[in-house]
């Protein structure tokens with residue numbers, strides 16, 4: 001269990017300062033997302049966990065370790081905290097190649113781990129490439145490998161995919177989940193993207209003005225209107241096409257693709273990439289054993 005209770009005075013662009021005041025418990029190996037408006041304090045939470053910012057008061061307990069306890073005067077420096085940090089800008093060393101960037105983050109050289117990371121993130125053939133010759137998606141894979149090379153207990157992701165295009169985002173989301181599971185990490189991600197939050201996290205906390213205003217599963221947090229007596233299917237919109245006077249929406253549900261016909265009124269506000277809840281009346285369903 002990770003227990004975080006921190007208070008910190010923040011300076012905002014408004015005249016009044018406000019307090020980051022967070023009390024949070026995260027289960028080991030959980031994937032949790034911090035969601036909230038710009039300036040609400042999300043990045044400051046991650047930076048405080050990493051030891052890059054100091055809380056005015058509070059504590060951070062990570063399993064059996066104390067990383068911060070302002071009452072006891074404990075504040076471990078960032079290098080003593082088992083953290084992997086991934087930002088939107090890759091922060092890689094441009095004068096080193098891919099392999100050197102990953103090795104540099106290791107406390108002790110670990111050839112097996114290096115090979116596994118190159119393999120799992122599909123960057124084996126890039127190992128000798130200079131960082132400046134890589135695409136954004138490739139750079140972010142290297143940055144992820146480097147974050148894991150430190151063998152972290154907690155992986156902190158600060159909008160790591162927001163600079164990438166839709167397809168690259170989808171791929172990297174899967175890789176991050178794969179890494180999260182393979183290395184038994186506890187992952188804390190900041191994201192603005194509801195579809196991403198839905199797809200990736202077990203728990204969401206919503207922050208407003210430095211305080212947690214809601215927490216729970218993505219369904220609890222985002223789908224307040226409960227629909228009863230109907231079949232509910234979650235999916236992602238892949239395409240919206242006009243055909244005569246109706247629209248055909250293509251929705252990815254798990255590995256299946258559904259086509260749904262909708263009116264102009266019904267597609268208002270929907271776009272490709274949105275995660276949607278499809279509600280279907282199921283009065284006379286045909287159920288076939290497979």
Ligand SMILES: Nc1ncnc2c1ncn2[C@@H]1O[C@H](COP(=O)(O)OP(=O)(O)OP(=O)(O)O)[C@@H](O)[C@H]1O
Pocket residue numbers: 009010011012013036037038039040041042043044045053
């Ligand atoms: N070290 C600091 N001391 C005091 N105030 C700070 C400090 N760091 C950030 N702030 C202020 O705290 C507020 C929250 O910043 P933070 O970057 O945590 O927000 P955020 O929710 O991550 O925003 P965004 O989504 O735009 O990245 C901002 O008004 C910022 O100016």
